[in-house]
Amino acid sequence: MSGNIFYTKAAKYWANVPATIDGVLGGYAHISDIDIKGSKAFLNDILALKNAPGTKLALDCGAGIGRIAQNLLIPRFGKVDLVEQEERFLAAAKKRISETNERLGSLYNIGLQNFIPQKKYDVIWCQWVLGHLDDFDLIAFLKRCKRALNTNGVIIVKENITSTEEIEYDEEDSSVARPYKLMQLIFNEAQLNVIKEDEQDGFPSDIYKVYSFALVPSELENRPFVLTL
Numbered sequence: 001m002s003g004n005i006f007y008t009k010a011a012k013y014w015a016n017v018p019a020t021i022d023g024v025l026g027g028y029a030h031i032s033d034i035d036i037k038g039s040k041a042f043l044n045d046i047l048a049l050k051n052a053p054g055t056k057l058a059l060d061c062g063a064g065i066g067r068i069a070q071n072l073l074i075p076r077f078g079k080v081d082l083v084e085q086e087e088r089f090l091a092a093a094k095k096r097i098s099e100t101n102e103r104l105g106s107l108y109n110i111g112l113q114n115f116i117p118q119k120k121y122d123v124i125w126c127q128w129v130l131g132h133l134d135d136f137d138l139i140a141f142l143k144r145c146k147r148a149l150n151t152n153g154v155i156i157v158k159e160n161i162t163s164t165e166e167i168e169y170d171e172e173d174s175s176v177a178r179p180y181k182l183m184q185l186i187f188n189e190a191q192l193n194v195i196k197e198d199e200q201d202g203f204p205s206d207i208y209k210v211y212s213f214a215l216v217p218s219e220l221e222n223r224p225f226v227l228t229l
């Protein structure tokens, strides 16, 4: 499929989805709390590292209606920026989080394949959106994110992972789920090292496995990361 069709089909799908948690989670609103609980534990571990990222500024990528920004990032970061291509979702995020919440930062209405982050972020959170980028755009996007990290900054990727070795394409929303090995290759290609990974537990058995990966630039390979427990 040509890149354009892959992206326009996805944009059309999301343009017809209600701006609700159930909408952005494809009818799985009931897993939101457990997802956020798992993400909180993962983020807490990252913020407890000896060389932990700061907590000034985070970026929520493919932010939807601000589910993650509101429940996970805003409680922990001074400011949170959102990037999301569906304008209605950003408007809903503004309402949910409240325009007057001083922790709500800049809102960028653009696809990640075209987005060039201009600030330095402590944490860049990408969840359930990277399947909307093809492999080349994903590698390029991760490289741009890498350049946009503050000192000790971390990129967190939380995505569906296939249980086969194959890429699985979803006709309905025009996204892919990738096998674990391909994710590793992509991180490698973007020169990112995985410093922590976890499989989300407690999800229903009829959905994909979901893994969280914490990534840092591989130039910093020898930086000592030590959990302070």
Ligand SMILES: C[S@@+](CC[C@H](N)C(=O)[O-])C[C@H]1O[C@@H](n2cnc3c(N)ncnc32)[C@H](O)[C@@H]1O
Binding pocket: 010, 011, 014, 024, 025, 026, 061, 062, 063, 064, 065, 066, 067, 068, 083, 084, 085, 086, 089, 110, 111, 112, 113, 127, 128, 129, 132, 133
């Ligand atoms: C499954 S929802 C997840 C939303 C949010 N990350 C969450 O977990 O609540 C996928 C989101 O990605 C957005 N999206 C799809 N393709 C995108 C792209 N190319 N760039 C940015 N956002 C995109 C959709 O509009 C939708 O909000």
